Amino acid sequence: MNKSSSHPAALPFLFLSEMWERFGFYLILGIFQLYLTDTAKGGWGMDRATAADIFGTFIAFVYLTPFLGGLIADRKLGYSKSIIIGGILMGIGYIGLSVHNLTVFYLSLGLICVGNGFFKPNISTLLGNVYNDDKYRSRKDTGYNIFYMGINIGAFICNFFAAFLRNTVGWGAAFIAAGVGMFLGVLIFVIGMKHYRHADVRKPVQEGDMPLSRIFSVVFLPAIVVGLGAWFIPGNIFGSDSTDAFIFACIPILFFFVSLLVKADAKDRKPIAALLSIFAVSIVFWAVFKQNGTALTTWAQYYTDREIPAAIEAPAQKLYLVETVTNKPDSVTAYDSEFRVIRDAAGKPVKVWDKVPYFKNVAPEKMPEEGKSISLFNTELFQSINPFFVITLTPLIVWFFGMLRKRKREPSTPSKIAWGLLVSAASTLLMVGAVYACSNGAIKASPWWLIGCYGVITVGELFLSPMGLSLVSKLSPARLTSLMMGGWFLATSIGNKLSGILATLWDTYDNKANYYLVNCLLLGGAAAVIFLMLKWLNGIFREYVK
Template sequence: MPAMRKHPTALPFLFFSEMWERFGFYLILGIFQLYLTDTAKGGWGMDRRTAADIFGTFIAFVYLTPFLGGLIADRKLGYTRSVIIGGILMGIGYLGLAVHNLTVFYISLGLICIGNGFFKPNISTLLGNVYNDEPYRKNKDTGYNIFYMGINVGALICNFFAAFLRNTIGWGAAFTAAGVGMFLGVIIFIIGMKHYKHADVRKPQEAGDMPLNRIFSVVFMPALAVGIAAWFIPGNIFGSDSTDAFIFACIPILIFFGSLFVKASANDKKPVAALLAIFAVSIVFWAVFKQNGTALTTWAHYYTDREVPVAIEKPAEQLYLVEKVHNQPDSVVAYDHEFKIIKDEAGKPVKTWGLDPYFKNVAPEKMPPAGESINLANTELFQSVNPFFVITLTPLVVLFFGWLRKRNQEPTTPGKIAWGLAISALSTLMMVGAVYYCSNGQIKASPWWLIGCYGLVTLGELCLSPMGLSLVSKLSPPRITSLMMGGWFLATSIGNKLSGILATMWDNYEDKANYFLINFVLLGAAAVVIFLMLRWLNGIFRAYVK
């Protein structure tokens, strides 16, 4: 096909490898908080604050390890070998989550974090490298947009598998499906290796580069030591032991990235400075965006009208993408008016004789008669709204920027990132409207509020996330491209941890509108900062990107 001549043959193989890897990863994220807080079907029965802390820490370390994985790939392993190793470790980790044992659970999360460190930055770097070949170079932004669609095809379909499997078999079956998807991605990647083997070029150490063993001794060992020490600080500085450990562990790594700028050659200083500035503002985006697995999941689960009318002959129990709740007293875990689990002095959930907590804020006219039931869409299905919008909006965004390009009006890559932040800020205002509409949770909100929020933040995401990957590939000095890709994921990591910290504050806000307003202020401030830097960023971009 003529259109495909604009893109390298490697693209579909990398696309489908990433698609299946993200299938597993987003399947896990879609049900993670639900699994941790579940008290009825074999989950861990944790309170929402603890679950949000674990979620934020997990996704923080998932995106922290690419710094190490990118560095080792640059200097030692190469990109293709690193991707394969990472995929295998992640697959084992996903399968391990199917074992209902707390020790195995945390070991599995560790394997996923390490595996992602090897997989994520290096498959993105490979993609950038194959687009360095002519005649593909000018289509690199579009290539990353298409690649990003692969991520979201996996994220779209995985939640339907998760809902079906956990309803019919159990949580373990859903986690097993994530592992199978990951191994499919590894197989596809191996099949396509001949198309990107030439792009797997390790960067020899040059004069002035810090040796790998020294990076371990002056960056990672101090990070590990400081993190462990912070974990055992009496009390908490930033709210929890895990948060203290993560924040302090990041300090040596941040110092290392600062040293890259200080030690850069005169020619490399400006692009490195521009990338570090982009990394800094992107942290705020991820801090808000990644609340889809915590605060927005809570909103979908308890505050959103999830009723699904069943108008077919098949019994509701066989509609495997719905949950059934009965309007009749039953022995259930007690929840307060803000849907927090009520626990006794020993920290165990209090059992009571009452209705399913979903009925706490159902409008009287929508309450089923006593003894009858209603069918609810599985909460994790809302996690597919964002990838659905990515898939449907990506072609439109690509066409829009192509139309602007023909008229010499296309924003630069930094300009697209700036607009992404501004558009994302509007999504939080959508949720403020939802809070007012449902009288701060006294009645259920229409699902369209949440869908509208996801639509806006997705549009912002399309202007920011794939453009960030593209910008790193374009501006990075060649010998540290994968390392700077790790820097992008480090910024994502810090943002992810902040998302968990913000989510732990959900129960502190009696008026939930104020919670979403805080998110609006954060994103709005980040957008203002990058627009103020835009002339400087565009000058560097135009000088260094040909």
């Protein structure tokens, strides 16, 4: 470690590794729904509800597998090996998505899910471990904030690569770029090994810990059996086979975490109870936040004015960050007033003579003359707004909390999470305003509404997400740190699946303001719950975190 620095020398290597992992992952998320619903340029031509269900299931399993990856790292592989294995699997999976074959597509998603399970919880745990030195311990929250800012650089730049590559080459090139980014992340991690090898220490199994073989037999085997059973039962309980399978498969895993609490000794019971409470409340945040790849992408694609100002049209065109649409009768996929794809009896998209869907709700004064073209920002570029705000706002938030720390008024980590939920609830009200400003989609909304929504929810995210990682690192019993990190990602997983379920309901709301009000009530309710628990949580935090 660099003794002259206020942060460990491991920090830049870890966040650069995670930055390139996020580059690949968020590149995929930015174009995922667009690729699944595309009918003109080699996509899968799915309807939006099906695409949202697949999206929700994918990101749910992406964040479910860290439970397994954290457990194997804790007990068998260690953190570094797990991170390298996970990165390689994800890189192969990203590149596999470039093959336009449905079997290869689902196998590639499976590789990404498994790879993320090995990578994600263990790099976060390793970061926490390098801050366990007395010199750095007090800066752990700040370290996670810096880590979070660094990795979001990858999430910010990836959408520009995606837009350029799919405009100039095609969807496959964008997926290959995601894989190359992942392999770069693995390479950087290997180069920096000397700075965190000392922190890669497996925790000894203590008396009373469930053996790994038993965990597989009483947790994962039942999860697989129950999940498959729910998939194949006639009809749907929660809306789709994939949703039924996921929810039922989670039940044995949830029981396992409850059993950790029940069987814990007096010393460990309080911190485990506090963490499980935080996990439960955070589910709601992820259920709303992860709609950036579904409902908010739909809003950007069809309800937002994406026309490029004349002053920057030329450079944007040169960078191939735009798509051109022409106002003339053309053979395109027909959309009804809610932009749902029209299909024939066989389920294939119907081709009719109609105007380009983008022009369905353009204000009359902005409609180009027939035969004229306009240039639009690619939809996925709006996905870079959130990471842009993470990068720009993180230094301000770090400074703000540092200033409060000097005055001995810094909120506790649980308090930061509570305020994060409340701020996130406020972001949904901006989208309610956007709905009314554009007369419920009768005309295009200004992009500033969406930008504002992302800005506000990013503040909530910075109060909640890195603080959640920090809290797990601080409160977890030493031998269970990576496993509890997997629990944090399990909560994220369940929230992600709920985000997909919520997004499938988009077309059922005639007034889109009501859709966002439901999200507001969910976040507001979660904030109220954690504020009610705050005295109890802060008591445990003061007792166990020195």
